[in-house]
Amino acid sequence: MTYKWIYKTPDGFSDMLMNSDGEYLTGLWFEGSKDAAKHVTDCEERRLYVFEDTIKWLDLYFAGKIPDFTPKYKLNNLTDFRREVIQCMLAIPYGETTTYGEIAATIAKKHGIAQMSSRAVGGAVGWNPICIIIPCHRVVGSNHSLTGYGGGLSNKIALLNLERNDMSRFTIPKKGTAL
Incomplete structure (x- = not known):
C-alpha cells in the first residue's frame, strides 16, 4: 500500500507531497512539478510516523538549519x-x-x-x-x-x-x- 501526505512549505516554494510504503519515505516532490509523474498520487492520505519525521526535517531545513538526522527512506529500482x-x-x-x-x-x-x-x-x-x-x-x-x-x-x-x-x-x- 502507498500512502501520501502534503507538506505546506513556506512562501516562495510550491507545497510538497510525500509517499510512503507505511514504514519508509519513498517519495518527496514539489506539487505540480514534472517530478509528480514519477510518484503515486492516487493513494490514501495518512499521517504516518515517517511523514512526521520528514516534516521535522523539512521544518528545520526551511528554517535555514542543517538537520542532524535523516528520515528513514527507501529507494526502489535502485541500480x-x-x-x-x-x-x-x-x-x-x-x-x-x-x-x-x-x-x-x-x-x-x-x-x-x-x-x-x-x-x-x-x-x-x-x-x-x-x-x-x-x-x-x-x-x-x-x-x-x-x-x-x-x-x-x-x-x-x-x-x-x-x-x-x-x-x-x-x-x-x-x-x-x-x-
Missing part, C-alpha cells in the same frame, strides 16, 4: 549506477553545488575509466525520487546553468538561495528542460 550518483549527491555540502560533469568524473575515476557520460549522470539525478533530502537541486550544468531540475526552476533557485549560495555565479536557461 548500482544510480546508487553511485545518489552517494555523490549526498556528499555535496549544504550551500555548495557540483556539476553533472564533476559527478561523472568522480565515478569514472572510481572505476578506473577515462570518462563517464554526464548525460547518464543527469538521467540518474533526474530519477531521484526524494528531492531536497537527496540534494539533486545542488547539481548544476558545467557552465553553472541551473538546468535539469524536475522540481521546477523557481524551486531550484529558491532552494539554492535558502542555502545562501552566491547566485551571481549561476545562469538561468532561457529555454530547455529546466523551465
